[in-house]
Amino acid sequence: MKTPKPGTQSTITNSIRALRHQHNEMTQQDLADRIGVSRQTVNAIEAAKYSPSLEVAFRIARVFDKAIEEVFQFHAP
Amino acid sequence: MNASFEEKSVWIQLVCVLGTFILYCLIAWTMLSHGVDTLVPFVGVFLSTVILLVILLVVGHLLAALTGRIEKPDERDRLIVWRSESNSAWMLVVGIFAAITAMLFSLSNVWIAHILILSLYLSQTMQYLFQIRYYRRGV
Numbered sequence: 001m002k003t004p005k006p007g008t009q010s011t012i013t014n015s016i017r018a019l020r021h022q023h024n025e026m027t028q029q030d031l032a033d034r035i036g037v038s039r040q041t042v043n044a045i046e047a048a049k050y051s052p053s054l055e056v057a058f059r060i061a062r063v064f065d066k067a068i069e070e071v072f073q074f075h076a077p
Numbered sequence: 078m079n080a081s082f083e084e085k086s087v088w089i090q091l092v093c094v095l096g097t098f099i100l101y102c103l104i105a106w107t108m109l110s111h112g113v114d115t116l117v118p119f120v121g122v123f124l125s126t127v128i129l130l131v132i133l134l135v136v137g138h139l140l141a142a143l144t145g146r147i148e149k150p151d152e153r154d155r156l157i158v159w160r161s162e163s164n165s166a167w168m169l170v171v172g173i174f175a176a177i178t179a180m181l182f183s184l185s186n187v188w189i190a191h192i193l194i195l196s197l198y199l200s201q202t203m204q205y206l207f208q209i210r211y212y213r214r215g216v
Contacts (some may be wrong), residue, residue, distance in 0.1 A: 037151040040081040040212075049215025050153050 011075045016046050019064045019071065035059040082147050083154040084212045089137035091205040093130055098198045101126040105191065116186045123194070157216050161207035165200050172196015 020026040028042040035042075035056055044050035045060075052060070061068040080088070104122050113119075150158075176192045 037153065038081045038083070038148045040079075040084070041151050041153040044153060044215060047215070053152050056152060 008077045010077055011048070012051050013048060013073045013075065014045065015071055015073075016042070016060065019066070023064060031060070031063060034063050080212070081154070082141060082145060083150050084209070085141045085145065086138060087205050087208045087212070089141060090134065091202065091209070093133040093137060094198065094201055094205070097126045097130040097133070098202075100129075101194075109187070114185055114187055116190055119187065119190065153216065157208050157211045160211060160216060161204045164207050165203035168200035168203055169196050172200070 016031070020028070020031060028046070029039045032039045032042045036059070037052075037056060041050065041052075045052050045056075057068055057072055061071045064071060101122065104126075105119060108118060108122070172193055172195065175196065176189050179189045179192055
């Protein structure tokens, strides 16, 4: 899991990388195919370079059979 | 290159647009320096560079498709396009106002047309650069 950067901005982190490893080393491509985005978009989400839409966030949570807040964490300043 | 098909497409468009624009500028500058001051001779040159641009884009995208996986644009691609267009559209507006100003000062049609072409190319190039920045550094 990524730790939030120090500063005044709110950040959204996620546990996707850890969850993929817990699910039989699921690849980024496998996850991308299941949620309907490109592998590069999954990579950008994992690296916190892109915050997905609510719909994609729910799809990711559904793939891992988790609640959305177990996958994504919001950190207020 | 660890890039999606959409990002590769942006790189191809950037290189092709810049290449054909530089070619057009070289030819247009030579014509202007030889005293061509009517618009009609430039139309053929412009259309030729547009046709060349289309051919290069088709070849570039074919190569990208043959060497990698083709994927439909997803929500991140659409957001990047939207933000990049939003950030670069002002350049076209500046060009239009510059062309109107040039009309007020009775500049020749050749210069007014080239102000518009320049702003169109700059706006498009700026959009591609923003897209690449968002793909590389995040959006």
